Amino acid sequence: MIGIELPTLNTNDSSYTLVEWLVPDGNSIEGEEPLAVVETSKASEEIESTGSGILHVLVGGGQECRPGQTIAYLFESAQERDSYRASAVTPATASEPPGAELRITNAARELADRHGLSEAELRGLGRTVVRTADVETLVRRAAPEPASGERRLSKRQRTVGAVVTESMRTVPAAAAYAKVDVGQAEELARQLSERTGSFVSLPVLLIKAVARRHAAHPLMFAALTDDGAVRESERAHVGVTMDAGRGLYTPVVHDAAELSGDRIADLLTDL
Template sequence: MAEFLMPSLGTDMEAGTLVEWMVKPGDKVKRGDIMAIVETVKGVIEVEVFEDGVVTELLVPAGTEVPVGTLLAFIGEKMPAAAAAQAVAMPAGAPQMPAAPPPFSPPTGAAPPAPNGKRLRVSPVARRLAEELGIDLSQVQGTGPHGAVSRADVEAAAAAQAARQAAKPATAPPAAVPLPKPAEPAPTLPPPVETAPRGDVYAGMRRAIAAAMSRANRDIPHYYLETRIDMSRTLTWLEAENLKRPIKERILPAVLLLKAVAKALVAVPDLNGYWIDDQLRPQEAIHIGFAIALRQGGLVTPALHHVDLRSLDELMADLRDLITRTRAGRLRSSELTDATITLTNLGDLGVEKVYGVIYPPQVALVGFGKVVEQVWVEKGMLGIRPALTATLAGDHRATDGRVGGQFLEALNRSLQEPDQLASPA
């Protein structure tokens, strides 16, 4: 039996509103299926499930705002017989819950969640301690003024949690989610909501960016490397390739840059991963967070998944889909939480170099500037080449300049062999 919880989709997310269930009891779900639509101050997110199984029970009716970490549903291996009969009695294929809300059973075995819609009052010390101890603040009963959570409350909750865990050692670990532990969610930038007033959404996004970047600046000792890359071979190849294609199937240069970064990460895997608990944890899957600026301001860095394994056509389709959904405010929870590295491409703005701030808990950020014609010397011959500057921001706790240098060199090599970029991994 697995639990489906209100996810944390950003460092400052405290609660979310369950807008709509996309499943009903009895539905079979596979890892990655959309379980529910959740609205936060930052946008509307499609929340995915991380297990295969059967939805046995929905615990929170649509329209309810609940704190992060609240139990929303149970996923079992199969329907219990009684519940199965009940599920069959429900109108088949009903996309939404029946008008009468389903029986609502409050989460058991934990303190009652904070009142709906209220901000949690937590002292800074308590918040930091909770983060260290992996305590979900929404589940802590505050005893301070106005129910504020104090340091003592967090310590008590930690003790209670330890006792509970000791009492049920058989709890299966969560499926292999490329996420850090729940107490330290990957900070994410939120998408916009078109229907919400711009001010609120923008302020929420600004706060999320502020939280993630302040943490990065406080915790990550950045080192920066840069190299100039001759783009003539890649761009010539791309122009010839696009000439063969109808306009709808043209590939953007950004796709080749994405692919080249993924290939370089295969060669230098230490830059693809997370810094968690004073340890570098390289990730096998290469999920590149792609910085997408929004017209109304702010940016989102949703992930393109398995970039190393995708063909250029697939990547172009992925990118098109991701940019379109980002700008429409319809991202999936995994896209906001599982990037293993970030790529920012400011070339469109005419910027020549970008020195980025790493997105914790990631350990590197790759920046591309504009392609400009530059004087270039190769094999003693002077020429003019379209060139761009690639930068790497690295987390010096996780890697040293030598690793960063190897990455930039591998990136450069990949961009000199566009045929290899196009060939399947």
């Protein structure tokens, strides 16, 4: 019998979510191959087998798990697995006597308190051990459906959004720069300026190019809400940071995808 332990995938997290098993429980594994998908606050990663054998799952899909935890076993044969199942009660199938004391993990209790969930509501889950994933299920049930134009975010997306928002509030901003050949873009801007009589610059072309990506990347134009969702915009509005000698400000070019280059140029000139 070989134990499959969950490695440390992200030093910032004390627990992860086992999203799904890629190999059904009880199937045969031949050598190293992807077994499961585990989600951290930063990414989803595949966990590979550490050998060959018959897979016996200990942690179900959607459940919380922690680094170093044994999430499955590999048995040499189906007979060995059957013998183990007959002689041992696994965590996934363990039964508790009626009236057993409810056990709540610290992370789950903190989340439940944050959302005002009572112990009676937690008992209503029908579990003897309540984990973070169980509380999140209750929260989703109680939460109203996202308003029209909103999309519910995954746990990873909510975490990233919260971290980025906090970093923008508390950490000095930095910038990365790359050299790009804009010769063709400059020539296009010159031709548009001559044809329209407006001053079409590289920023004008960039605003237009960004706006045209609205259909392909709608989340670029969405606003993060406080309830773990984003409010999508039906139109491509592009903010432009400017310095007119009185400090930085960010006017917004509305419906930029619908505007011509010379119209955007005129708007920027007026600003």
